[in-house]
Amino acid sequence: MTTRVNRRIVLASRPNGAPVPENFRLEQAEVPSPAQGQLLLRNLFLSLDPYMRGRMSEGPSYVAPVGLGEVMGGGTVSRVEISNHPDFRPGDVVAAYGNWQDYELSDGTGLVKLDPALPHPSYALSVLGMPGFTAWHGLLAIGEPKAGETVVVASASGAVGSVVGQIARIKGCRVVGIAGGEDKCRYVVDELGFDACIDRRDPDFAATLKAAVPQGIDVYFENVGGAVFDAVLPLLNVHARVPVCGLIAHYNDTALPAGPDKLPLLSRNILTKRIRMQGFIISDHYGPEFMEFLRQMSGWVGEGKVKIREDIAEGLENAPAAFIGLLEGRNFGKVVVRIAD
Amino acid sequence: MTTRVNRRIVLASRPNGAPVPENFRLEQAEVPSPAQGQLLLRNLFLSLDPYMRGRMSEGPSYVAPVGLGEVMGGGTVSRVEISNHPDFRPGDVVAAYGNWQDYELSDGTGLVKLDPALPHPSYALSVLGMPGFTAWHGLLAIGEPKAGETVVVASASGAVGSVVGQIARIKGCRVVGIAGGEDKCRYVVDELGFDACIDRRDPDFAATLKAAVPQGIDVYFENVGGAVFDAVLPLLNVHARVPVCGLIAHYNDTALPAGPDKLPLLSRNILTKRIRMQGFIISDHYGPEFMEFLRQMSGWVGEGKVKIREDIAEGLENAPAAFIGLLEGRNFGKVVVRIAD
Incomplete structure (x- = not known):
C-alpha cells in the first residue's frame, strides 16, 4: 500500500x-x-x-x-x-x-x-450530471421557453450551452447558438440541430446575430457576459427572460471595464421591456428536482435527442x-x- | 356652449x-x-x-x-x-x-x-389608483416579501414608494425608506410607520444605509437607479428580489454616464447572489388583478393601515x-x- x-x-x-x-x-x-x-x-x-x-x-x-x-x-x-x-x-x-x-x-x-x-x-x-442539470433547470425553471419563441444561448458547443439549445429545440423553439469559431458553429447546427449559430469572432457579430433573430430574443441563456451580452441586450423582446448561469468573459477581470457605464442601459431595458433577469447556482437545487432531471434527460439521451x-x-x-x-x-x-x- | x-x-x-x-x-x-x-x-x-x-x-x-x-x-x-x-x-x-x-x-x-x-x-x-396598484403588484407579485425580511424602497414619501413600504410593514417586514430631505424622512417614519428612513442627500448615504440594514436587503423596490442603486447593490442578500418600477434618476439622461462600466458588476451580483431583477409596467396587469387590489387596498385605507x-x-x-x-x-x-x- x-x-x-x-x-x-x-x-x-x-x-x-x-x-x-x-x-x-x-x-x-x-x-x-x-x-x-x-x-x-x-x-x-x-x-x-x-x-x-x-x-x-x-x-x-x-x-x-x-x-x-x-x-x-x-x-x-x-x-x-x-x-x-x-x-x-x-x-x-x-x-x-x-x-x-x-x-x-x-x-x-x-x-x-x-x-x-x-x-x-x-x-x-456532463449531460447526466451538473452541467446537464444546470442547463435543464436554468432553461426550464427560469427561462420558461414556449414553443415558437426564440432562444439564444452562448457557449453553444460547451457542456451547458449545447444541452440548453437541444432542450429548447425539443420544446419547439427557434434556437440560435453563439460559439467561438466556424468549426464549433458548424457542429452546433449540423450535429446538435440548432437553427443557426453565430461566430462571436465575426467582425460583424452584432449585425449577424440581429439578422439571425428576426422575431427578437425571448430567452437568452447567459453564460458569457461582455461583448456577447452587449449585442444581445437591444434584441431582447418584451417579457424576455435571462437566466444568468455564468459570466466567463469576466472571470479573469481584475477591475471594472472602462466606461461608459452601461448599468443604467441594462436597468432601462429591464424596466421598459419587463425583462426578468435571474441568477442561479445549481447546487441550490439538488434533491428531488435532480432525480426528475436525471429521469427525463436519460430518456432524451437514450433516444438520441440530446447529444454531448x-x-x-x-x-x-x-x-x-x-x-x-x-x-x-x-x-x-x-x-x-x-x-x- | x-x-x-x-x-x-x-x-x-x-x-x-x-x-x-x-x-x-x-x-x-x-x-x-x-x-x-x-x-x-x-x-x-x-x-x-x-x-x-x-x-x-x-x-x-x-x-x-x-x-x-x-x-x-x-x-x-x-x-x-x-x-x-x-x-x-x-x-x-x-x-x-x-x-x-x-x-x-x-x-x-x-x-x-x-x-x-x-x-x-x-x-x-393615488393609493386607490395606478400608483397604489403599481406598489401592490410590484411588491407582492414580484418582490414576494416574507415576514422578517428587510425591504428597502426609494422615493419613500412618494405616491408609489409610500404605499410599498406600508404594505411591507403589513406583511411583517423591516422597512427602510430612502427619501430626499429630513422632513420627508421624518414623515416616512413618524406618519407612515417605516422602521427607518435614510436621506439620500446625506454625504454618508451609503454607509448610513448599510447601518440601517444589519441583515442585508431581501427586497429592493427600484424607483430611482443612479447613486441609490449603487449603494443598494452590495447590500442585497442571496435570493434578493428587485422589482424595477422606475428609474427617475435617469429619465433626463441624454447619454450614458461616464465609466467605469458597472454592468458586469451587476451581472456578477445577480449570478453569485441568485438575484431576481424584474421590470414591470402596471398597464399590463389591469383586469381581475386590479379588482382584487382595489378590494384589499380599500380595506387597508379604511382601517388607516395605509395612508397617502x-x-x-x-x-x-x-x-x-x-x-x-x-x-x-x-x-x-x-x-x-x-x-x-
Missing part, C-alpha cells in the same frame, strides 16, 4: 487575471488508507468547469475559495478500490464531488452509484493546461480529464 | 435633458360637443406621474410618445357634464385616462365610476411647474392638480 502514489494538483498561487500554469503544482503523496466506514476511491474521470476559476480567487463568491496549497476540487467519476462501508463494494463506479487527484477517501456522503451498463460513465460529469461532445484530456498532469484552455474557449465540448481507465 | 373654453396643455417642444416650462404651451379651444353614445367630462383632478417624462421624448419606450402640439395625457378624476350614453348620468364622478385639459369627450371606454360617498375622490389617482399624502397643485395652468418639480423631487407626496371643484 505505502509504495503507491497519490498524485494531486494543488493551488500554488492565486491568479492575477487569467490563470497560468504556475498557479498549479503537481504533488505526490501516499495513498490514504480508509478507516472503518470509509472507502478508497480511484478517480477515473475529472470534470473541469468554468466555475472553478472563482474558487482560485479570494473574496466573496458562491463557493468558498480553495486555500493555497490545497488540492483543487471537482466532480469525478470514481471506482471503489477498498470499501469499509456496508453500502459499497470494490468495483462499484460512482459519481462524486472529489478533487484533482488519483485517489480519494470518502465516507459515502453524496456518492451516486452509476449503472455499470452505462456506455459512457463520464456522461455523469466530450473534449477529453489524457492524464491528471494535463488538467491545468486543459482548464486554462477551457477559460480561453480552446476546448470543443465538455472538458473531462481521464485520470485512469 | 361655444362660449365656454377648454384650456389644454400641449407638448410645445421635446426636452433636452430636464423638461423646462417652454416645453409646454397652454392653449384654448372650444369645448367639444358629445355625439350620440358620447359623454362630455369635466376634469376635476389630474394625476402627475414620473412615467410622463418618457412620453415627452421620441424613441422606443413602453408608452407611445406624445406628438408635438398634442395634449399631454394623464389619469383624471372627472365629472360627467353631458351624457349621450346610457350607462352614465350628469353628475357621475369617474376615474378616466384623460389629458391635461378642462374637458374631455369619452365613449365610456375605460371609465370607472367612483362611489359618490368616497371622502377623497382624488385617491382614485397628496401634494396638490391648484389650477391646470400650474401643471407644468408641478411636473417639473416632481422630476426634481420637490414634491412631498402624490402630485395631483386640482383643475376644478
